[in-house]
Amino acid sequence: MAPAIQAENLVKTFGDVRALDGVSLDVPEGTVLGLLGPNGAGKTTTVRILTTLLRPDSGRAVVAGVDVLKHPNRVRSLIGLSGQYAAVDEYLTGRENLQMVGELYQMSVRDAKARARELLEWFNLSEAADRTAKTYSGGMRRRLDLAAALVVRPPVMFLDEPTTGLDPRNRLGLWEVIETLVEQGTTLLLTTQYLEEADRLANDIAVVDHGRVIARGTADQLKAQIGGERVEVVVHDRELIATAVEALKVYAVGDPSVEKNTRKITVPVTGGAKVLADVIRELDGRGIEIDDIGLRRPTLDDVFLSLTGHVTAAENGDENGDENSQGNDKGHGKGHGKAADTGTEA
Numbered sequence: 001m002a003p004a005i006q007a008e009n010l011v012k013t014f015g016d017v018r019a020l021d022g023v024s025l026d027v028p029e030g031t032v033l034g035l036l037g038p039n040g041a042g043k044t045t046t047v048r049i050l051t052t053l054l055r056p057d058s059g060r061a062v063v064a065g066v067d068v069l070k071h072p073n074r075v076r077s078l079i080g081l082s083g084q085y086a087a088v089d090e091y092l093t094g095r096e097n098l099q100m101v102g103e104l105y106q107m108s109v110r111d112a113k114a115r116a117r118e119l120l121e122w123f124n125l126s127e128a129a130d131r132t133a134k135t136y137s138g139g140m141r142r143r144l145d146l147a148a149a150l151v152v153r154p155p156v157m158f159l160d161e162p163t164t165g166l167d168p169r170n171r172l173g174l175w176e177v178i179e180t181l182v183e184q185g186t187t188l189l190l191t192t193q194y195l196e197e198a199d200r201l202a203n204d205i206a207v208v209d210h211g212r213v214i215a216r217g218t219a220d221q222l223k224a225q226i227g228g229e230r231v232e233v234v235v236h237d238r239e240l241i242a243t244a245v246e247a248l249k250v251y252a253v254g255d256p257s258v259e260k261n262t263r264k265i266t267v268p269v270t271g272g273a274k275v276l277a278d279v280i281r282e283l284d285g286r287g288i289e290i291d292d293i294g295l296r297r298p299t300l301d302d303v304f305l306s307l308t309g310h311v312t313a314a315e316n317g318d319e320n321g322d323e324n325s326q327g328n329d330k331g332h333g334k335g336h337g338k339a340a341d342t343g344t345e346a
């Protein structure tokens with residue numbers, strides 16, 4: 001199927017900062033690409049180029065079949081965007097904000113009202129619907145911003161860190177909304193610092209760091225790429241380690257390794273829980289007593305660490321994942337004073 005989003009070799013510099021150093025990606029129609037990377041990786045810059053808000057120094061991009069650089073206006077009518085440039089009007093209520101977007105896109109007043117009501121419900125904003133947005137918490141604003149992006153059901157959507165700063169309940173709620181959207185056929189490019197989020201929502205993941213895509217694949221492929229699953233067995237009797245290793249070779253897809261001190265044998269395997277059961281039976285059959293056994297699957301955290309040599313900021317003890325609270329090297333100035341707006345809800 002033709003890609004709904006395609007970028008070729010995008011380069012963008014800001015002064016000395018090479019924000020994008022040749023980003024290429026494609027998103028087949030009806031699928032979700034997760035652009036996963038730490039603060040400053042180039043995620044927002046990529047999204048801004050693909051949504052016509054920023055021109056690249058070089059490279060090419062096509063969205064919904066339309067050249068982004070040649071026909072930005074046409075692209076704008078085919079996409080939805082939500083993220084770090086909120087379009088919420090402070091002095092209107094939540095409901096009015098959504099209705100206004102509908103009417104702006106030429107929906108009938110009746111349809112705009114119905115869509116607003118539906119979205120307010122989806123985003124858990126019904127109770128606050130008739131208060132002005134200025135009274136909303138940071139998380140509520142973010143949800144309203146997302147709802148606004150969904151009013152017209154565009155065929156291609158860009159969500160830039162949609163759940164950063166949301167509390168766990170609202171994050172889950174939003175994941176469900178996004179899943180519904182995708183079921184209805186929307187193509188989605190989603191940026192995130194949360195490995196869990198990419199794992200759950202994305203068909204494909206592109207890991208970005210320092211303005212480049214450094215790995216690409218499904219979550220499973222990325223995990224397999226760094227070594228896949230392994231069974232870890234702690235043998236009770238040190239003398240039987242060698243026998244156990246021999247017995248386990250049948251199940252190994254690579255060389256088993258042994259830590260003599262802890263009596264732990266690690267065996268690369270494929271096949272998950274079934275292999276685990278087989279291994280237990282095999283060892284039991286040979287009278288080899290075990291103290292502990294487990295199946296270990298690499299997480300996306302392992303993947304990220306192994307690819308970049310560092311963990312993502314969001315997983316690194318910063319619950320908010322709020323970009324302003326990071327010691328990042330952003331040259332452009334959203335001040336620290338803004339952190340309270342986008343932080344976790346009270």
Ligand SMILES: Nc1ncnc2c1ncn2[C@@H]1O[C@H](COP(=O)(O)OP(=O)(O)O)[C@@H](O)[C@H]1O
Nearest residue numbers: 014019039040041042043044045329330331332
């Ligand atoms: N308008 C800008 N002016 C100067 N530097 C910028 C600007 N926008 C982004 N950058 C820099 O480009 C790099 C990538 O930023 P960005 O795309 O916002 O990353 P991410 O969204 O992954 O956190 C960072 O080093 C950032 O400081």
Ligand SMILES: [Mg+2]
Nearest residue numbers: 043044045161
């Ligand atoms: Mg960003």
